[in-house]
Amino acid sequence: xxxxxxxxxxxxxxxxxxxxxxxxxxxxxxxxxxxxxxxxxxxxxxxxxxxxxxxxxxxxxxxxxxxxxxxxxxxxxxxxxxxxxxxxxxxxxxxxxxxxxxxxxxxxxxxxxxxxxxxxxxxxxxxxxxxxxxxxxxxxxxxxxxxxxxxxxxxxxxxxxxxxxxxxxxxxxxxxxxxxxxxxxxxxxxxxxxxxxxxxxxxxxxxxxxxxxxxxxxxxxxxxxxxxxxxxxxxxxxxxxxxxxxxxxxxxxxxxxxxxxxxxxxxxxxxxxxxxxxxxxxxxxxxxxxxxxxxxxxxxxxxxxxxxxxxxxxxxxxxxxxxxxxxxxxxxxxxxxxxxxxxxxxxxxxxxxxxxxxxxxxxxxxxxxxxxxxx
Numbered sequence: 001x002x003x004x005x006x007x008x009x010x011x012x013x014x015x016x017x018x019x020x021x022x023x024x025x026x027x028x029x030x031x032x033x034x035x036x037x038x039x040x041x042x043x044x045x046x047x048x049x050x051x052x053x054x055x056x057x058x059x060x061x062x063x064x065x066x067x068x069x070x071x072x073x074x075x076x077x078x079x080x081x082x083x084x085x086x087x088x089x090x091x092x093x094x095x096x097x098x099x100x101x102x103x104x105x106x107x108x109x110x111x112x113x114x115x116x117x118x119x120x121x122x123x124x125x126x127x128x129x130x131x132x133x134x135x136x137x138x139x140x141x142x143x144x145x146x147x148x149x150x151x152x153x154x155x156x157x158x159x160x161x162x163x164x165x166x167x168x169x170x171x172x173x174x175x176x177x178x179x180x181x182x183x184x185x186x187x188x189x190x191x192x193x194x195x196x197x198x199x200x201x202x203x204x205x206x207x208x209x210x211x212x213x214x215x216x217x218x219x220x221x222x223x224x225x226x227x228x229x230x231x232x233x234x235x236x237x238x239x240x241x242x243x244x245x246x247x248x249x250x251x252x253x254x255x256x257x258x259x260x261x262x263x264x265x266x267x268x269x270x271x272x273x274x275x276x277x278x279x280x281x282x283x284x285x286x287x288x289x290x291x292x293x294x295x296x297x298x299x300x301x302x303x304x305x306x307x308x309x310x311x312x313x314x315x316x317x318x319x320x321x322x323x324x325x326x327x328x329x330x331x332x333x334x335x336x337x338x339x340x341x342x343x344x345x346x347x348x349x350x351x352x353x354x355x356x357x358x359x360x361x362x363x364x365x366x367x368x369x370x371x372x373x374x375x
């Protein structure tokens with residue numbers, strides 16, 4: 001009888017915790033998992049909201065969505081309060097009490113590492129590491145340019161920061177940090193030439209000869225989006241094309257005004273960005289990074305209170321996205337973007353980020369006996 005060759009041991013998986021609150025956390029988790037697969041490292045993704053007691057995760061998501069739509073200023077106030085050490089510690093302790101047991105069960109005994117793209121999940125993992133209940137390395141991925149104290153968790157082996165301005169904030173909090181390149185799907189790339197851009201516009205039914213300003217307001221279409229579209233249209237610099245996400249009411253209202261191209265949920269964001277001449281955002285998360293990766297100049301405008309304004313400040317300081325405060329200032333930035341000067345400046349800055357380490361390499365190149373901090 002021919003002896004069978006010994007079976008190669010299976011590569012232990014990386015467990016990734018995200019959260020279906022908006023699209024940025026899930027987007028970063030999905031791209032990290034894709035890159036790990038390319039490197040031969042399996043991964044398992046979990047939604048942190050599913051780790052909470054029955055119904056609580058959905059209630060948290062729905063409350064957050066209503067807050068942003070109805071009383072966005074209260075969200076900014078809450079984030080400011082949560083930045084204090086006592087409130088931050090309390091949120092971490094509460095999250096751990098609610099989710100730690102389920103998260104440990106989801107991680108299992110064979111994981112090689114755990115990664116979080118959501119602040120509350122990072123807080124739970126940090127507490128599990130400090131207590132010794134989690135014995136494999138844990139990393140936290142930043143999905144916004146600005147860093148709220150809740151994003152930085154004591155006990156986490158390494159915080160991965162896309163961009164040096166983000167890394168500097170974590171370093172100032174005395175937490176372990178490594179600067180990595182933006183965690184963006186490679187489908188988000190610059191347009192090759194005018195012919196490609198024209199073909200994309202024809203395919204998407206967009207005007208061929210207009211200068212287009214793509215207005216991005218997240219997967220929920222929240223914020224002062226209608227006034228943003230009206231301000232862009234009033235400048236005459238570009239025609240607003242608004243991605244309303246899942247906000248069908250917003251899409252209908254914008255369509256009725258006739259001043260903007262109003263789109264609902266789209267699965268063609270890479271193409272849509274390549275079709276645009278400039279992107280205008282109000283939150284500054286993953287969508288703005290995707291726009292920069294697509295070679296599209298980005299402008300922050302009428303930003304959401306809390307994370308939106310905080311991100312806009314960091315992006316402006318890094319010369320990645322101007323933050324006009326008035327319609328006159330907006331007009332100047334739009335003309336600078338569509339005519340070229342600001343486009344080249346922003347791309348020169350963003351291109352330097354590509355020289356940083358890849359987050360997937362950092363996570364993949366270790367074993368259970370090491371930390372995630374490179375030697």
